[in-house]
Amino acid sequence: MKRHLSPSDRRILRTIQGDGRIPNSTLAGKVGLAASPCLRRLKALEEDGIIQGYRAMVDRKALGFEVEAFVFIKLEQSEPGWRTRLVERLKGYEEVIACHALAGEVDIIVHAVARDIESFGEFTMNRLLTLPGVADVRSSFVLSTIKPQSPIPVSD
Amino acid sequence: MKRHLSPSDRRILRTIQGDGRIPNSTLAGKVGLAASPCLRRLKALEEDGIIQGYRAMVDRKALGFEVEAFVFIKLEQSEPGWRTRLVERLKGYEEVIACHALAGEVDIIVHAVARDIESFGEFTMNRLLTLPGVADVRSSFVLSTIKPQSPIPVSD
DNA sequence: AGTGAAATGACCATAAT
DNA sequence: ATTATGGTCATTTCACT
Numbered sequence: 001m002k003r004h005l006s007p008s009d010r011r012i013l014r015t016i017q018g019d020g021r022i023p024n025s026t027l028a029g030k031v032g033l034a035a036s037p038c039l040r041r042l043k044a045l046e047e048d049g050i051i052q053g054y055r056a057m058v059d060r061k062a063l064g065f066e067v068e069a070f071v072f073i074k075l076e077q078s079e080p081g082w083r084t085r086l087v088e089r090l091k092g093y094e095e096v097i098a099c100h101a102l103a104g105e106v107d108i109i110v111h112a113v114a115r116d117i118e119s120f121g122e123f124t125m126n127r128l129l130t131l132p133g134v135a136d137v138r139s140s141f142v143l144s145t146i147k148p149q150s151p152i153p154v155s156d
Numbered sequence: 157m158k159r160h161l162s163p164s165d166r167r168i169l170r171t172i173q174g175d176g177r178i179p180n181s182t183l184a185g186k187v188g189l190a191a192s193p194c195l196r197r198l199k200a201l202e203e204d205g206i207i208q209g210y211r212a213m214v215d216r217k218a219l220g221f222e223v224e225a226f227v228f229i230k231l232e233q234s235e236p237g238w239r240t241r242l243v244e245r246l247k248g249y250e251e252v253i254a255c256h257a258l259a260g261e262v263d264i265i266v267h268a269v270a271r272d273i274e275s276f277g278e279f280t281m282n283r284l285l286t287l288p289g290v291a292d293v294r295s296s297f298v299l300s301t302i303k304p305q306s307p308i309p310v311s312d
Numbered sequence: 313a314g315t316g317a318a319a320t321g322a323c324c325a326t327a328a329t
Numbered sequence: 330a331t332t333a334t335g336g337t338c339a340t341t342t343c344a345c346t
Contacts (some may be wrong), residue, residue, distance in 0.1 A: 003218070004158070005218070013212070013214055013219070014330090016189055016212040017212050017214055018196055018209075018211070019209070019210060019215075020172075020176045020177055020209075020210030020211045020212045021176060021177055021210040023319090023342085023343065024343075024344070024345095025342080025343060025344085026196045030334075034344080035344080036344090036345075040345070045235075048218075049215060049218075050214060051212050051213070051283045052214065052215055052216040052304075053175070053176075053212075053215040054174045054175060054176035054177035054209070054210060054211070055173055055175075055176045055211060055212070055213060055214050055305070055307070056172040056173050056207050056209075056210055057207065057208040057210070058206060058207055058208065058307070058308050059178055059205060059206050059207075059208055059209060060169065060175055060308050062158075062159070062161070062204075062205075063169070063205040063308050063309070063310055063311075064311075065308060068256075070256075070258065070265060074205055078304075080228075085221075087268075087302050090302055090303060091302060092302045094309040094342090096303055096306070097305065097306050097308065098301075098303055098304065098305050098306060099301075099302040099303040100224075100226075100298045100299075100300070100301050100302060101298070101299040101300045101301075102226065102296040102297065102298060102299060103294070103296055103297045103299050104294075104296035105262075105294075105341090106296060108297075108302065109226060111307075113308060123292075125236070131236075132289075133290070134248050138260075138261075139260075140258040140259055140260035140261070140262060141258065141259045141260070142218075142256045142257070142258060143256075143257040143258060144256070144257045144280075145252075145254075145256050146243050146246055146247060146250055146255040146256060146257055146264065147246060147247045147254055147255040147256075147290070149251050149253065149254050149305065150210065150252070150254060151210070151214070151253075152214050152216050152219050152221060152253060153173050153250040153269075154220075154268060155220075155221055157315080160333095162334075164335090179317090179318065179344095180318075180319065180320095181317080181318055181321090184317095188336070189335070189336090190336055190337080191318075191319075191320090192319090192320075192321080192335085192336075193334075193335045193336070195319070196320095196335095204341095222331085276331095285344080294336085310315070
């Protein structure tokens with residue numbers, strides 16, 4: 001199950017997390033391989049699900065999303081079916097740019113964007129707080145990004 | 157300052173957030189442009205900082221990071237200089253895969269990974285709690301990812 | 313290593329301002 | 330006229346066998 005990662009694989013993963021659009025030939029140069037084996041390894045890493053995909057990181061403000069926030073949700077104890085439906089709903093909201101179930105005080109953390117404070121209010125009031133099984137919703141606006149989404153470290 | 161986004165730009169942004177490594181020619185086809193103007197637009201979007209970069213999304217577990225957590229930090233009132241040093245330190249930790257300053261109860265949220273619970277403990281105890289200006293540190297482990305890092309919505 | 317595909321840059325066309 | 334849009338073609342570079 002747990003695939004062994006060669007030193008080349010690790011160098012590929014390190015490099016491609018930093019520049020997901022680097023041409024294979026350039027990547028090959030950086031990791032010290034010829035183009036052909038480098039491409040084979042890259043494809044294998046994708047195939048094995050170790051590389052899950054590639055995304056362009058886009059400035060939310062350029063797309064008109066002035067507000068970014070984290071929403072902390074506490075759940076009531078409730079029938080398991082509700083939980084599933086809640087999760088499906090959360091996944092469906094386009095404002096939700098990431099969402100995790102947590103251990104501890106807070107049950108669910110939602111990373112969200114909104115065009116402005118008003119539409120964020122509409123989102124939390126009408127579309128989060130009204131979800132069945134939700135006991136409490138607290139929001140904190142992002143004031144600044146100290147460190148943007150960053151690579152997972154890759155040891156040698 | 158605020159660049160106008162053409163319908164083509166929006167289609168490019170929508171597509172490339174979903175597949176950051178799509179070949180330009182394919183991208184051009186999807187957005188209904190010839191390759192050359194498509195590439196010009198893509199480069200301009202990068203140049204203008206609207207596209208901030210490209211990353212491969214890598215499975216943290218494949219790299220040996222069994223633990224993912226959010227850490228909530230409260231600060232003491234303190235001299236402004238401390239704040240700057242704190243932020244620099246946070247940025248420097250490789251365990252920190254994202255970090256934001258928040259408005260509200262919690263001052264800073266840290267998204268972190270660790271190889272195991274022990275090393276996560278070492279990280280919070282020795283490298284977070286000891287930072288000057290930190291009043292309180294609380295951690296919640298990620299139990300499951302409900303929605304992984306997702307695109308910013310792009311309206312037409 | 314070779315072949316077909318893709319990236320890239322120079323240049324042209326059209327339309328709206 | 331100028332700006333913004335997109336297309337065509339020729340050349341280099343790349344992906345993949």
